[in-house]
Amino acid sequence: MTNEQLFPLLDEFQIEIPSWGFADTGTRFGKFHQAAAAATIEEKIEDGGEVNRLTGIAPTLAVHVDWDFKEDQDPAEVVKLAAEAGIKIGSINPNLFQDQVYKYGSCTSPLENARQKADEHLEKCIAIGRVTESEFLSLWFADGTNYPGQDDIIARKRRMESALKKWHDAMPETMTMLVEYKPFEPAFYHTDSADWGMAAHFARKAGERGKVLVDTGHHLPGANIEHIVAFLLDENMLGGFHFNDRKYADDDLTMGSIDPYAVFRIFHEIRNAAHRGTDVSKIAYMVDQSHNLKPKVEAMLQTVVTAQELYLKACLVDRNKLADFQANTDIVGGEELLRAAFYSDVKPILSAWREAKALPADPLSTYRASGYEAKRANERSARRPDAGKGTSYA
Ligand code: AFD
Ligand code: MN
Ligand code: MN
Numbered sequence: 001m002t003n004e005q006l007f008p009l010l011d012e013f014q015i016e017i018p019s020w021g022f023a024d025t026g027t028r029f030g031k032f033h034q035a036a037a038a039a040t041i042e043e044k045i046e047d048g049g050e051v052n053r054l055t056g057i058a059p060t061l062a063v064h065v066d067w068d069f070k071e072d073q074d075p076a077e078v079v080k081l082a083a084e085a086g087i088k089i090g091s092i093n094p095n096l097f098q099d100q101v102y103k104y105g106s107c108t109s110p111l112e113n114a115r116q117k118a119d120e121h122l123e124k125c126i127a128i129g130r131v132t133e134s135e136f137l138s139l140w141f142a143d144g145t146n147y148p149g150q151d152d153i154i155a156r157k158r159r160m161e162s163a164l165k166k167w168h169d170a171m172p173e174t175m176t177m178l179v180e181y182k183p184f185e186p187a188f189y190h191t192d193s194a195d196w197g198m199a200a201h202f203a204r205k206a207g208e209r210g211k212v213l214v215d216t217g218h219h220l221p222g223a224n225i226e227h228i229v230a231f232l233l234d235e236n237m238l239g240g241f242h243f244n245d246r247k248y249a250d251d252d253l254t255m256g257s258i259d260p261y262a263v264f265r266i267f268h269e270i271r272n273a274a275h276r277g278t279d280v281s282k283i284a285y286m287v288d289q290s291h292n293l294k295p296k297v298e299a300m301l302q303t304v305v306t307a308q309e310l311y312l313k314a315c316l317v318d319r320n321k322l323a324d325f326q327a328n329t330d331i332v333g334g335e336e337l338l339r340a341a342f343y344s345d346v347k348p349i350l351s352a353w354r355e356a357k358a359l360p361a362d363p364l365s366t367y368r369a370s371g372y373e374a375k376r377a378n379e380r381s382a383r384r385p386d387a388g389k390g391t392s393y394a
Contacts, residue, residue, distance in 0.1 A: 001315070010350075022044045027292065036297075036374075065092060065121070092126075092129040115159065125137065126167070140213075144187020146189050179206070180199065181212070214238065255303045260310060268338060271314045314341065316341040
């Protein structure tokens with residue numbers, strides 16, 4: 001394929017980065033602080049703006065309401081700050097898992113006050129989403145139980161159905177509800193939205209604008225994620241992704257750092273759907289990662305560039321030839337088309353595309369030579385004397 005054919009496909013590709021990816025994060029065994037880590041929405045916007053300035057394909061920042069909007073925070077002010085940094089506020093992520101009241105669940109809890117608290121929080125989130133003009137309300141539930149017999153699984157299913165319907169109908173017409181799923185963690189016996197089938201059910205019952213969010217770290221070992229993606233796409237139920245990589249569980253590692261071929265196959269199924277005439281333009285490509293050890297902005301730049309590379313590689317597959325090989329049951333012929341695309345060196349095409357956009361040919365090395373990290377570390381340590389010091393226990 002020529003650059004003239006590939007450049008428009010590159011122009012279509014954008015990926016949303018998460019505010020929480022720039023903050024100090026850890027595991028239940030502790031958190032290692034970084035001096036340059038962002039601690040306020042202003043600092044997260046600074047870092048998100050830097051990633052977009054260098055890559056040109058990360059124009060929106062996902063926000064986590066409880067972590068990013070302090071009680072007295074004016075969302076309009078946040079919108080303005082984002083615009084000054086050259087980005088926009090993206091998806092709204094409610095927090096239905098950290099308040100003590102959610103001990104037995106949020107909207108699925110047997111306790112009325114927990115369900116009430118969840119309703120109030122969603123009201124606040126949707127109101128913020130109206131001001132930020134966010135296209136997506138992205139719902140992840142930690143809801144579940146730790147022991148057999150702890151609660152009635154079907155009563156919880158019905159509570160989830162009614163809450164999602166209520167929240168769906170409270171959203172502005174321009175907003176889409178993304179229902180995420182995860183087989184376990186933090187719940188250890190059952191999770192109320194545990195797999196793609198349940199999420200699709202909940203999303204459909206919520207209403208027309210209910211779709212499924214596929215978090216690539218939220219599958220049991222061996223799951224064929226690209227099969228799930230192709231199936232949801234064909235059912236018009238794929239809302240978007242939380243990209244990250246994993247070796248064992250929901251590790252939130254840098255996208256493509258463990259299994260880049262798996263990511264390529266996801267993009268390949270999306271390009272297959274597009275070739276079939278399915279509208280893939282509305283899919284929300286988003287990152288959900290926690291860079292516990294890596295410098296935050298470097299890890300996010302690795303992620304954004306990797307996503308763009310693997311998407312472009314998937315665009316290289318000759319789908320007419322592939323159909324011929326498949327029609328003739330030529331297994332190796334079909335497989336070799338995918339392997340050839342995956343092993344293609346797309347850096348020259350990407351450098352040419354970036355040059356045409358007046359972007360650095362290699363965003364990561366440009367960043368690493370820029371001194372940005374040290375500058376932010378000094379600024380943020382001056383603001384917070386304990387920035388980057390020691391570890392804290394979750
Ligand atoms: C955690 C959850 C889930 C959620 C994210 C942001 O596992 O992926 O989307 O936090 O709330 O990673
Ligand atoms: Mn997620
Ligand atoms: Mn997760």
